Amino acid sequence: QVQLIQSGLEVKKPGASVRVSCQASGYKFSGYGITWVRQAPGQGLEWMGWISASNGDTKYAQKFQDRFTMTTDTSTNTGYMELGSLRSDDTAIYYCARIGYGGNFFDYWGQGTLVTVSS
Amino acid sequence: DIVMTQSPDSLAVSLGESATIHCKSSLTLFYSSHNKDYLAWYQQKPGQPPKLLFYWASTRESGVPDRFTASGSGTDFTLTISSLQAEDVAVYYCHQYYNAPHTFGQGTKLEIK
Numbered sequence: 001q002v003q004l005i006q007s008g009l010e011v012k013k014p015g016a017s018v019r020v021s022c023q024a025s026g027y028k029f030s031g032y033g034i035t036w037v038r039q040a041p042g043q044g045l046e047w048m049g050w051i052s053a054s055n056g057d058t059k060y061a062q063k064f065q066d067r068f069t070m071t072t073d074t075s076t077n078t079g080y081m082e083l084g085s086l087r088s089d090d091t092a093i094y095y096c097a098r099i100g101y102g103g104n105f106f107d108y109w110g111q112g113t114l115v116t117v118s119s
Numbered sequence: 120d121i122v123m124t125q126s127p128d129s130l131a132v133s134l135g136e137s138a139t140i141h142c143k144s145s146l147t148l149f150y151s152s153h154n155k156d157y158l159a160w161y162q163q164k165p166g167q168p169p170k171l172l173f174y175w176a177s178t179r180e181s182g183v184p185d186r187f188t189a190s191g192s193g194t195d196f197t198l199t200i201s202s203l204q205a206e207d208v209a210v211y212y213c214h215q216y217y218n219a220p221h222t223f224g225q226g227t228k229l230e231i232k
Binding site: 035037044045046047059061062063095097100103104105106107108109110111112 | 155157168174175212220223
């Protein structure tokens with residue numbers, strides 16, 4: 001069965017960077033894209049960007065473009081996101097999700113990674 | 120950016136009754152060359168990631184109970200849950216994937232009355 005397993009809790013200081021991993025299993029990794037969505041405490045969903053696992057093409061939300069990077073490693077079926085210049089309002093749960101076949105909806109989600117930014 | 124607006128923000132419905140959630144987009148989500156609406160619905164229970172319910176506005180994801188239905192086209196969409204069960208308590212989100220940046224509605228919190 002399709003699974004996306006994310007790395008664990010992160011606590012960072014303002015100005016630092018954070019890297020979150022998303023290991024996929026149960027499907028052909030290179031056949032689908034990965035997207036990243038975050039959710040601040042008690043808030044809604046915010047899309048950050050997506051990456052093709054087949055050719056590395058990316059699309060970033062303009063809001064994050066200057067400090068957000070997505071990559072994939074097809075040898076380990078893992079996607080990564082890195083967010084830099086962290087601020088307190090970056091405190092959120094960060095989710096990876098698989099992009100559905102034939103459309104940009106998100107059909108399987110990771111369990112989420114809580115990133116807390118605090119001095 | 121396409122703005123997605125859901126209504127209501129919250130609702131309380133008795134067990135066995137129906138619940139209806141509306142989602143309105145600021146631009147059409149209908150892509151005429153594909154004859155599809157680029158709209159999805161998700162259910163998020165407390166402490167869990169979102170779960171895909173519908174895509175292409177009305178295509179039910181495998182495993183989703185048929186008491187859930189979705190409809191609409193263009194800019195106006197509806198999610199209906201008939202015969203509400205206790206396990207349906209959640210926040211429901213609509214999501215446009217017509218263009219980037221992808222955007223979500225603010226969410227509708229469904230509770231039992």
